[in-house]
Amino acid sequence: MKPYVILNAAMTLDGKIATHTGSSEISGKEDLKRVHRLRRECDAIMVGINTVLIDNPRLTIHKIKADKSENPTRIVVDSKARTPLNSRILNKEAPTIIATSKSAPKERIRKLSQKAKIITTGNKKVNLKKLMAELKKMGIKKLMLEGGSTLNFSMLKEGLVDEVRVAIAPMIVGGVKAKTLVGGQGIPYMKDAIKLQLKKYHTLGKDLILEYKVLKSQK
Numbered sequence: 001m002k003p004y005v006i007l008n009a010a011m012t013l014d015g016k017i018a019t020h021t022g023s024s025e026i027s028g029k030e031d032l033k034r035v036h037r038l039r040r041e042c043d044a045i046m047v048g049i050n051t052v053l054i055d056n057p058r059l060t061i062h063k064i065k066a067d068k069s070e071n072p073t074r075i076v077v078d079s080k081a082r083t084p085l086n087s088r089i090l091n092k093e094a095p096t097i098i099a100t101s102k103s104a105p106k107e108r109i110r111k112l113s114q115k116a117k118i119i120t121t122g123n124k125k126v127n128l129k130k131l132m133a134e135l136k137k138m139g140i141k142k143l144m145l146e147g148g149s150t151l152n153f154s155m156l157k158e159g160l161v162d163e164v165r166v167a168i169a170p171m172i173v174g175g176v177k178a179k180t181l182v183g184g185q186g187i188p189y190m191k192d193a194i195k196l197q198l199k200k201y202h203t204l205g206k207d208l209i210l211e212y213k214v215l216k217s218q219k
């Protein structure tokens with residue numbers, strides 16, 4: 001049992017979700033409104049620790065009108081409990097969960113537990129399947145995965161993503177070190193690629209929105 005997971009991101013035409021310096025303002029203002037409407041539909045938003053360290057995101061609904069009570073729960077996948085105590089994700093605008101592993105230092109867990117709920121799964125890194133099961137038990141039915149590149153790969157590889165929604169901005173930045181929509185170790189052979197089915201597409205301002213269903217592998 002797991003929540004229904006929607007991976008959402010904005011990328012340039014060359015598939016980058018940030019430049020090599022970490023700059024990532026890609027979506028146009030219309031797309032940001034779409035993203036925040038999607039946030040409002042979800043019970044939780046999940047990101048990887050690097051996204052927190054680089055972007056210091058709020059992960060609340062703040063580009064459209066919404067009541068504070070509508071903010072989804074924020075989740076950081078943070079094996080070693082590195083989330084800075086002054087990060088915006090730990091403010092009082094919404095509940096926060098820090099998903100850690102057994103390798104996290106006890107003292108960091110103690111400090112973070114004063115500001116967030118801690119869920120520990122996995123030995124060295126977070127066990128995403130177990131985390132998803134825990135979240136479902138807690139009543140999280142619909143989860144928005146908001147990156148970054150490394151976490152997107154792990155979630156797709158584990159078969160935990162149900163839908164992929166991307167905004168393609170009419171921009172190209174290049175750079176071998178610039179993060180792409182899906183990074184991680186990658187899949188060695190094209191025959192083993194994660195297969196998708198295009199369900200919807202439309203333009204939104206200057207961006208092109210593509211919505212895919214993830215096809216479950218027959219392994």
Ligand SMILES: NC(=O)C1=CN([C@@H]2O[C@H](COP(=O)(O)OP(=O)(O)OC[C@H]3O[C@@H](n4cnc5c(N)ncnc54)[C@H](O)[C@@H]3O)[C@@H](O)[C@H]2O)C=CC1
Pocket residue numbers: 008009010011016017018022023024026047048049050051052054055077078079125126127128146147148149150151152154155179183
């Ligand atoms: N344009 C967009 O829509 C978005 C862009 N970004 C950008 O993505 C970049 C960050 O991406 P990444 O560096 O790839 O980091 P990430 O945000 O995906 O975090 C990855 C880290 O999560 C931790 N982790 C723990 N357990 C894990 C597991 N089982 N699987 C995977 N990761 C696990 C590891 O420490 C790992 O290095 C930033 O520059 C950010 O701005 C992030 C979100 C959306």
Ligand SMILES: Nc1nc(O)c(N)c(N[C@@H]2O[C@H](COP(=O)(O)O)[C@@H](O)[C@H]2O)n1
Pocket residue numbers: 008009010024025026027035047051052055056057058059060146147
């Ligand atoms: N959809 C989308 N478009 C972009 O251009 C982006 N840079 C992102 N980034 C994601 O949104 C987070 C920032 O959220 P707040 O505005 O601080 O609430 C950022 O950390 C990425 O996860 N997404």
